[in-house]
Structure formats: structure tokens, C-alpha cells
Amino acid sequence: MHKALLIKPVHCTACQQCEMACSYMKVGAFNPSKSAIKIFTFDGGGVKVPYTCTQCNEAWCMMVCPVGAITLNTETGAKVVTEARCVGCKVCTIACPFGTINYNSDKGVVTKCDLCNGTPACVEVCPTNALTYVDADNLNSDRMQTHAEKSHTSAGEVAHKTL
Amino acid sequence: MSWTKKILRVNLTTGSCESEPLNMEWARQYLGQRGLATKYLVEETDPSVDPLSADNKMIFATGPLTGTIAPTSGRWSVVTKGPLTGAIACSNSGGFFGAELKNAGWDMIIFEGRAEAPVYLDINNDQVSLKDASQLWGTSVWETEDKLREIRGDDDIRVASIGSAGEKGVLFAAIVNDKDRAAGRSGVGAVMGSKNLKAVAVRGTVGVTVDDPMGLMKASGAAKGAISENAVTSQGLPTYGTQVLMNVINELGALPTRNATEVQFEGAHLVSGEAMTEPRKSDGEANLVSTHACFGCPISCGRYSKIDPEHFTVKGKSQYQIVSGGLEYENAWGLGVATGVSDLEALTFANFLCNEQGLDPITCGSTIGAAMELYEMGAITSEDTNGIELEFGSAKALVEILEATAKGEGFGRDIALGSKRLCDKYGHPELSMTVKSQEFPAYDPRGIQGMGLTYATSNRGACHLRSYTVSSEVLGLPEKTDPHTTDGKAGLVMAFQDVTAVVDSSGTCIFTTFALSLDDIAPMVDAACVGEWSSESLMEVGERIWNMERQYNIAAGFTGKDDTLPERLLKDAAKSGPAKGRVNELDKMLPEYYELRGWSDDGVPTAETLSRLSL
Amino acid sequence: MSYVIIGAGPAGVTAAETLRKQSPDAKIMLVCDHPGLPYSRMAIPYLLTEKVDEQGITLRPDESHFDQLNITLLHDSAAALDLGSKTVLLNRGEPIQYQKLLIASGAKPRQLPTPGNSLPQVQNCWTLEDARLLIAHLKDGSQVVLIGAGFIGTIILEALIEKGAKVTVIEQGERIVPRMVGPEPSALIRNWCEQNGVVFYTSSVVEEITEVEEGGSLLVHLREGEVIPAERVVVATGAEPNCSFVEGSAIQMEGGIVVDSHLRSSNPDIYAAGDVAVAPDSFSHQLVSHHAIQPLAVEQGRIAALNMSGKEVEYSSHFAMNILDTFGLITASFGAWEGVEGGDSVEIMDSTHHRYLCYQFDGDRLVGATTVGRSHDLGIIKGLIQSKASLGRLKEKLKEQPERLKEIYLEWSKPGFRI
Structure with missing residues (x-):
């Protein structure tokens, strides 16, 4: 059974510890602008939502990559960017309907959440348990999936889920 | 590594923005932020300088841990000579601006001179320029932030700016960043205004690197663990914010009420952290909407509030019917307890105004409290106040006078002087609750003896954040001392002062010290910074900083005679509560x-002390 | 079951893989019209700049990928179809029989109808072979004339400059990338490219290309009178479906193979996907092939394959999406970026920072967008357009604060997030 990131926005205080830890894993520096998890704040700061890739099943990013630079890690279920293979064409960034794969112009490659190979750094540092790493069949994580399905409302996508 | 080793020097007179290397020898002696910026100020300016003249300098400084994964790494400071006090001013702030500045690759910005016309500083990593701010001048902090985002076309910029208070030279004007965090005290906003500098907008995507990242992760993890196990940092502050103290300090009889004429406030429970979470009678909603952390902070003491849209302060004013920075303890005290106002919604509105226009709510509230006492005793009349009936407890008067102060209108111009100058002007200097012309905050030294020494010896004028002995005398951290005794308080104050100087120079928040000692902080500094750093060496840095600040003040004309308290605290005994009958x-x-x-x-x-500290 | 797929581009390869997933035992034959492994035309600019080598542009990095999936990779090309006998006639090998056929033969570059078009110094940059030829002839300081400033022309522009070429672009239309963005963003991109040393001639037509000496440098003559010297001319004047082998058959064609909502052609056993297929656009409802759009090719390949293997799956998100990087300035457009009849829009232009943002609405649905100068959260735009969701009151919020798309998106998706 894969594990999945469970995000509970109500616990988030927007402290950005997750962004720092993530960016450290990605670029070796504390640099929220390079993080694959982002906290969105709105309603004047009254609402905070950590947001990252849900590792959706038939991942658009993986499917559309013209050079096979995004592959499935069968142990974690993560869709992982092989930076050495990525040419930086960015087509995945417009294909992913969640906006959770983005281009890093410094490195010339795209970045997304890869679940840190099974020990997500964002979860390690989150002080409020807004981020946890749980069994994917956990009831609550289905809520993320529900959202994913909502974004894939075309009939094709619905069929896609039933395969 | 940890320091970016780069300083941005901005000469507002000539318009030049130059990068220069950080003096690393000073960094080893003064760490960063408060200590290091003060060292630069001391070396580069004459302590007798007029704080509002072009010759004064103003430094925005981060610390070596700012922007790192260390807990509470969002801190930054403004260091300058304070116009309210004439002493060294170091105002710290949290939020996100400091970390963004560090992420843009800068340890500090040194502002010199004065621009001929309003400007703002635009920073995008190493691209830096001064830009025309004529269309921003006259707008509030909130409008300025929004407009700068528009101008820059970038929602992710962080802004520190002044509102009308800073523009008009209100002597307790603050510099506000991220709309609701402030470098609040000693009038640093007036210095910024005197330089015709409206705002600093920064976007940083360079990233912050440290000497030993895995070591810092480990030390930070340990520190976060301690923070999560401490009742104050893991329960009290996250649940109620700093407002957790309102009822506690009131019960202790150490809540200076109505210009410190009393030590307990009958309305404390109505304006407390608990009250903020309760559904209002009027609309069933709670004042508190959510909690909010500054950058990197696991404590999350920040509050976001929304005022009842039907309340008289905001009715029909949609711009205030929003979620914004809510009441902190000192603000609820200054705006409410010092003035005798127990209307939570009115205090929240007053707090919004302070954020929006850039006012220090401590000095502001205390000064209004003093004005109310002057009014009630007849030393000022409604003729002086343009018809505002400045009675203790009047929410209406509070809001009216606050608006006038921010705009620099009518009697607001007198309030803008701070209570020292106000009370002098109206012939009652004894009614100013100040030390070195700065108002003391929400802890009455008659009920907490150590805070008397804290206020008296604070280098920036009365202040609780130079040695927060409340931690020991009230909360029992790191160990309990009796608030009513003076025994051991001299040593306690000194130790707290030095540790605080270290924390304020590191880039982290003093609130960590409820849970952390220097033994916990030193490993983070040691991992982040090159060189060897221990709690002993840091303690020496703290003592060096304290003495350097003291030397600056002496050179600026202060003497031991200024290390005193308002007579009221020394002579008029507490009237009620556990400290009844006591003075400081x-x-x-x-x-x-x-x-x-x-x-x-x-x-x-x-001479011996100075030489021991290599001063 | 026996499947034949003509064309080993993204649509064909995805279809082959999907078929294999559906039918472990089926016979799957993938007809690839070039030697070697299937590769990606999208990645060719990065081959030009040597960011990757030839192995780096293969669609699937693992050389044994098709063998492992037991997909027969046949290096040949289709010559004609015999619908009666369900046979594909090949140009070189023996005819092959199919039970279900997918035509995914892609597009081919439109030829320049100009004297001099067949000179050896005049080339396309479409295939790997073209790329090799171009690499062999590009030197630092080479003068290159690029004819056509459409999407495909423009994506190789940066590569040419990066290789040290001095590039002059000739575009027949009034503006560059005319089928990707409107006039304002087009002007922004042009200005940015000019700042990076590119010279543009728009509303200009090439009348003739002549040699100064045989096999040597060229002169590109414009109708307007200018003569531009060039060592090499690269032609990128658009593409057309590559399906001449279908012509003359009974399959319905209309600028490509017409497919229904299941990507089936007028012949029930023949499907089409990718650049060769024309389907009604999600918003204009006109029959179109959105050329050279990887996500569409992949999605069509996948859905065609599902239908071929008996699943009834509808293809309903047929709209263009493009992303272009010109010297670090990133432009993207989606769907009905020009707007739809009776729709409305919001637009922010910031020429100082080379930034532009435009959202197009049909009622309270987002149907199209253009962005210049931003690279984050672009997928959200696609997600919202694709979902065809009613935004309700959020539409007005988005019109008021177009920069706050993330917030609005999250508010829209709140039920899933407010756990």
C-alpha cells in the first residue's frame, strides 16, 4: 500500500517550514520560491492552504513528457522528474490541471513533488501536523482524490479512473 | 554562508545603491541583525545627530538565521537613532519581509541621507533601484503594499513601508511590513519618513545557504521539539496569542490601568485572548478568525481578526470589514487598558488603524491614556481637543483621537509628540509613563519588580523586550522567581538582557526563549555560521552588544540619572490585587x-569592562 | 486481436502502450517512418543547443522499451489503405493486415512555394535528419533567415541564437505567433526578442531565394524589395496533415481525417489521433486539428486506443495549449484565447515588465487564457478550462483580480481542501 501526503489546511499557519525543507531537498538552499509545495494564503490571510502534487494515477505530466523524463517510482507511487533527462520544454506545466509541476529557470528543468523518496521533508518539519504522510487508503486522503476527480470532469477522465 | 556577506548601501541624497562586502570581523563580534547593525551605526554616525536629519542613518538588518529553517527565522530589525527617545533605537519585526530580503541576497540595507522627493526602494535579488513614490505618498501602509504589488506585477513581493504617521513625523511612527507586522517602537517610522523613503519592496529568489545544512536541520529539529513540549510555546501562545496574558497579568495586579493609576482593569476579561475566541452577542461570530505564523515559526502567536461589520467603528466602511492583523497583548493593553476602553471591537479597529497608518500602539495608547488623565483633571479641555471628550473608557474618543493622530490633525498633533512632550507641554510631566521618553508597556513594575529594572535600564527607553523577566517572575521560565521581591533581579535582568541581545542579533524571535536556552540556540548558530559558536561565546556577544548600546546612549547625552521610572511607579502604591500596597x-x-x-x-x-569586551 | 498504428510520434506511441495495457496478448504493430527509436520533435531545439544528445530526444529512454512491451516497431511508411481487405500497403515492405487501425501519421511541414525553395541551403527543421543537417551547417556568427514566425518557427529561434547565429525572421502575417496569441502579447514577445538581437520582418513575403555562388551564401528577396543575405534559410511556414495515403479511400477527410467523439473515422475499424485528426474544437466547435500540441496528441492516442480495445471513452477536451520560451520570456496560451462570441474577458498589460495576462469567459466559465512573463501555476488555467466548471461569483472575483487565480482556483475547489 502506497502512502500519501495528507494535507489539512485548517492546521496550517503559513509558517513556510515545509517550503524551506522542500527547497533544501530540491536546490540545496532554503528558498521558498523553489519549493514544490506552496502555501497559498487568501481571505486576507484568514485561510491558508498548502498545495502540492497529489501524485494522480495517470499523471498528465508523466504522460505528456516528450522525452520520458517523468517516471513512476513504484515504491512510493510518486511521479519523479529525472533532471538529467528533462529538456525544460515545460509542456508538462501546461498539461497538469493542478499547476503542481513548475519550471525552475535557474536549473532549466521542471520541479515537482517526488515525496522525497518516501520520507517527505515537508512532513518532517511541519510543526502543526497540517502535513502528514499516511496510508493512501486513509479516508481523508480520498478527499484530495475527490478534488482531483472534480478537475477531471471530462467523460474521458471519468473512464480513466475506472480502469 | 548564513550571512550573505553583502550589504546594500543606499544613499537617498545621491540616489546611489551600492553593494559592499559585509565586515566579517564585526559579524564575528556582533553576530548580525541588532548587534551588527548597531555596530555599523556606531561606526558611521555621530551619536549626537538629530534623529530626523539627513545625517542620521537607518539600517534594515537580518540575522544569520533569518530565512533559514531555524524556528522563528523571520526576524529582522530597524536600527537607527530614535526620534522619540534620542537613544539608540532597535525595533524588531517578524512577518515575511526579513526572510525575503535575505533570500534576495542581502544581510542589511544601510540608508543614508534624504531623498529630495518621495521614493521607494525596489529590490529584485541583485537588481536594486530607487523609484519615484509620489503616487504612493499619502497612501496607507495597506494601500502602498497593494499598489506596489500592482506596479511590480508580482504578488509575491514583500513590503515594508510607512503610513501617514511616518510621513507626518509622528514621533512613535512604526515601519510596517506584511500589512500587520511592525518595527514598532521608538519612532523608526518617523526616521524613514524624514528620509522621504516611503517603502521597500523586495522579491528574493536567490535562496539562503548555511555552513552545515544537515547540522542546522538537526539542531533546528531539536529546538522545535523543545518548543512543542513547552506549555507556553505549544499551548498558550498558539491558542490565545500573546493575549493569553491579559487575564493572567490582571489577576496578578500588574496591569497598568488608566495611565497606571491602577494595576487591575475591571474590563480585562472583555478584551482578553479568551474573549477574542467567544461568539459575539451581536452577530454570533468570534472576533478571532485564524492564527497566523511569521516566517519559519512553529509557535504561531499571530492573530487574524474580523470586526463585527455593524460595529460603529466600521459600519459602512467596507475597507475595514476585512480579515486583518488582530490584537496582540501589548496593543490591547495600550489601546484599551491604558485608556480604560473595554470594547474589543473598538480596540481591534484601533489596532487596524495602527497597522494601516503605521503607529506604535504602545506609545500611542499610553499617550492617549495620559491625555485622558490630563483631560479628566482639567489640564486640557475640549477646546484643546477640538471637541473630543477624552474621557477614560470612551471607545469613541479613542478612535477619534487615533484617526486625528494618524492624519496629523488637530489635537492629534499633540498626541503625535508622545506622552513625555505632551505632558511637559500641559504642565504635568509626572503623568508621562515613560523612561527615556518612551512609554512602558503592559506590565506594572509595582506588581513585577524585575520589570522596573528592565524598563529603567533598557537602552531604547522603556520596553519589555529587552529583558522579559515576566518569563521568570510570572510564567516560571526558565525558573520561577517571586515577582514581589527585588532579590536576584539585578542578575536576572542582566542575564535576560544579554541573551535577548543575542537572540535579537540571530534572526530568530525572543519567544523561543520560553522553551529554549542559549544551549539550544548556540548549536543552530554554530551549524549555520562559519566559525565556532558556543553558548559562552554568544553570551559574550550579548554583553558586548548591550555595552555598545549603552556607550552610544552615553555619547548621545544620557546618564545614570535617566535609568529611572515615572514617580507614580516609585511612590504611588498599587491599590488592589496581590501587589496591593507595593511600589517598585x-x-x-x-x-x-x-x-x-x-x-x-x-x-x-x-575601562576594564570595555576592554574585557573588546569595545 | 491485431492492431496496427501508423506513425510513431507521441500519439502513436501512447496508443501502442495503452493498447498493450488493455490487451496483454494482442498483436500490436507500430509503423515508424524513420530509422531508430521514436523521438520527440518538441525536443529538437534542445538537441540543436546540445542540451541533450540524440538519445536524449527519444520518446522513451529505454532502448528495449518496445521489445519489452512486445510492440513490433516496423520501420516503414504507409503508401495506401485497402479498406475492404483491412490492409495497409507499405512503401517498402509487404502489406500488413489489421483488425483495428490507428492513423497517427502526424503532420508534415508546408513547403515554401517560392523559387529557390529546393536549394540545399534551404531546409526545414522538422525531423531529426533536418536537425542534424542544421547542426552541421551552423557556425558561430552564421547568418540565418528563418521564414515563418509561428509557434514552430519561434521555438527554434532561441536555439539558433544560442548557437551563435544571427537570425532574421520573415513572417507573412502582421505579427509573430499569430495562432498562439493576440496582437498585444505578440508585440511584447517581439520586443523582447528584438532586445535579444533578433531582427523581424512582418507582413513580408519571400519572393525568391537566390545563391550568390553555387552552394554558397544566399540572398533572400522580399516582395517589399529588401534583400537579406543568409548562409542558411530555415523554413517553418506551418504544417499540414501527413495523410496522402488515405486520399482516394472512402474515409471522410476535411483538412485531415474527420473523427467522432470516440476518435473513430468514418470507417468503424479505423481511428485517428494527433496532428492528422480533425475534431470539433471544444469552444469554437469548428473541425480542427490543433497541430504540434503534445498533450492533445498523447490524450488522443490514449483515448483512441481505449476505444479500439472496446472501452467507450469520449474525447471531449479538444482545445489548444501552447507554451513558448523565448530567451527566458515564457508565454502560454490556452483554449479560446481569442474569446468566444458573446463572451467577455479581462486583460492586464504591463509592457514595462513584459507581462501580460488575459482570461476569456463564456458566461461564467473560463474558456481561454494568455499569459506572458509568468511560469508558475499555469496548469491551473488548463485545469479550470478543461473542467468547464461554472465559476459562479468567483468569475467576477477573477475579473477584478486576475492575478489571484490561485486563490480563486482553491476557493473553487474548496470542498476537497477544507478537510
């Missing part, structure tokens, strides 16, 4: 403090 016994603590500090009887650091 400063005279029992001060000589011992001087001796422990290695200062002369009149409060001057001895």
Missing part, C-alpha cells in the same frame, strides 16, 4: 545591577 523598589536593584555590569556608580561602563 528600583533603588534596591539598580546599584547591584551596575556592579554586576561592571559599570561605575553612575552607570558608566568601566
